[in-house]
Amino acid sequence: MxxxxxxxxxxxxxxxxxxxxxxxxxxxxxxxxxxxxxxxxxxxxxxxxxxxxxxxxxxxxxxxxxxxxxxxxxxxxxxxxxxxxxxxxxxxxxxxxxxxxxxxxxxxxxxxxxxxxxxxxxxxxxxxxxxxxxxxxxxxxxxxxxxxxxxxxxxxxxxxxxxxAKGSLPTKIPAPNFSPDDFVVKLGISYAGEYSINFNSLPHMLIAGATGGGKTILSRWIIYQIVNKGAFTYLVDQKGYVDYRDLREDCRCLDTNEEILDGLQSVVDEIARRMELCRSAWISKISDYNVLPGVEPQPPIFVVIDEANCLLAPTGKSKVEKDFIAQVVQHLLTITRLGRAAHVHLICICQRSDVGSIPGALKANMEIRITSHCADKESSMTILGTGDAANLPKIPGRFLSSDGTEFQAYNFSCPPGKNL
Known part of the structure; x- marks a missing residue:
């Protein structure tokens, strides 16, 4: 000594x-x-x-x-x-x-x-x-x-x-290596440290925010993580995948109305098939089924919809288009209602989340809600249930989640550390 x-x-x-x-x-x-x-x-x-x-x-x-x-x-x-x-x-x-x-x-x-x-x-x-x-x-x-x-x-x-630990959050944080934990997805940095979500416990997610708020970078980072964790990912983007061009090969892209309906129907059918596997094995969820000896593991499935408000809003649409929207909404309701046990997840990304753009029943099933700065407290209430997002700084990548956590999203390039 x-x-x-x-x-x-x-x-x-x-x-x-x-x-x-x-x-x-x-x-x-x-x-x-x-x-x-x-x-x-x-x-x-x-x-x-x-x-x-x-x-x-x-x-x-x-x-x-x-x-x-x-x-x-x-x-x-x-x-x-x-x-x-x-x-x-x-x-x-x-x-x-x-x-x-x-x-x-x-x-x-x-x-x-x-x-x-x-x-x-x-x-x-x-x-x-x-x-x-x-x-x-x-x-x-x-x-x-x-x-x-x-x-x-x-x-x-x-x-x-x-x-x-005290003071302001950093404004530009390079994306780290993704978490080795099963479907723990890192989002950014909060005042309490790194902020992440676990899709095993909270299966569905809504990301809202105006243009320039950073939601595209955040959604790209989430997609990058889930595909690298082995998830089968459907990507719906009616803008032509301009923001996801480097991630398209890792996803099944749904472009036309017919492809969107067929893709969502296949996901609903897969949920039914997985639930039958669970019933046959006398268990309640597919994650328990995957650890049984001698079975073929069933990978997680993610359905990611960019500009969901444009896809789902019926205002100004023809009868044929409204029928299409009704079918899409019905499929999404089935996914959000039954997807947890089947390890099937929905992520909706939109500029706004009012009742006219995303049905309330669908939004109620998405427990993870995240938004950038909102123009007023009413918009914040619609998304989060509180008016706090109206006080959020107008900093690209700054978000507020429904659990009250303010965080700065990672600044993602694909792969991390390299420019596109």
């Missing part, structure tokens, strides 16, 4: 020396900083000469000389990166160090779009330990961690990305 304590003291002294060296380097490499440092160091001697009588000054010269030298040394620290000492303190509060008692050393710190990125040099602390102690690190740094990973392929440099 004595050796470990002495090692920690030695490490702390080492960090102070390195912080001092960093300050000297910053002063020497910047003429404006060097000039300011020179002026500050002269203040004490000048004040002493002006304010102290010559005979007293001569008598106290050793003391004043000591004070001047001490101030000259101490003035170097404000020019250095003091975040290094603060991070050392943060680590020490949770005893986050290697076997020798050394805490990670801050190499660099940067802020972009509200996200703070730390690069730490660290030997003797594995990446797994960093991740295992994420909650402790969040408490020590008073932040929410976005990611912890190796930096630039190095096994001694750790990239630690986070945003402050």
């Amino acid at each position: 004595t050796n470990l304590t002495s090692t920690k003291i030695g490490t702390f002294i080492y960090y102070i020396i390195n912080t001092f060296s960093d300050g000297v380097h910053r002063i020497a490499s910047s003429p404006p900083k060097a000039f300011l440092y020179f002026v500050l160091t002269l203040l004490a001697p000048v004040l002493q000469i002006i304010s102290v009588p010559p005979n007293l000054l001569l008598a106290l010269l050793p003391l004043y000389a000591f004070i001047d030298v001490l101030l000259t040394v101490m003035l170097v620290f404000p020019f250095s990166d003091l975040h290094r000492l603060s991070t050392l303190y943060n680590f020490s509060t949770i005893n986050f160090c290697n076997s020798a008692g050394a805490c990670p050393w801050l190499v660099s710190r940067s802020i972009s779009d509200g996200v703070i990125t730390y690069i730490f040099h660290c030997r003797g602390i594995s990446l797994d330990l960093w991740r295992e102690r994420q909650k402790d690190l969040e408490a020590a740094f008073d932040c929410h961690v976005l990611s912890i990973d190796y930096s630039d392929g190095s096994d001694t440099l750790i990239e630690f990305r986070a945003f402050p």
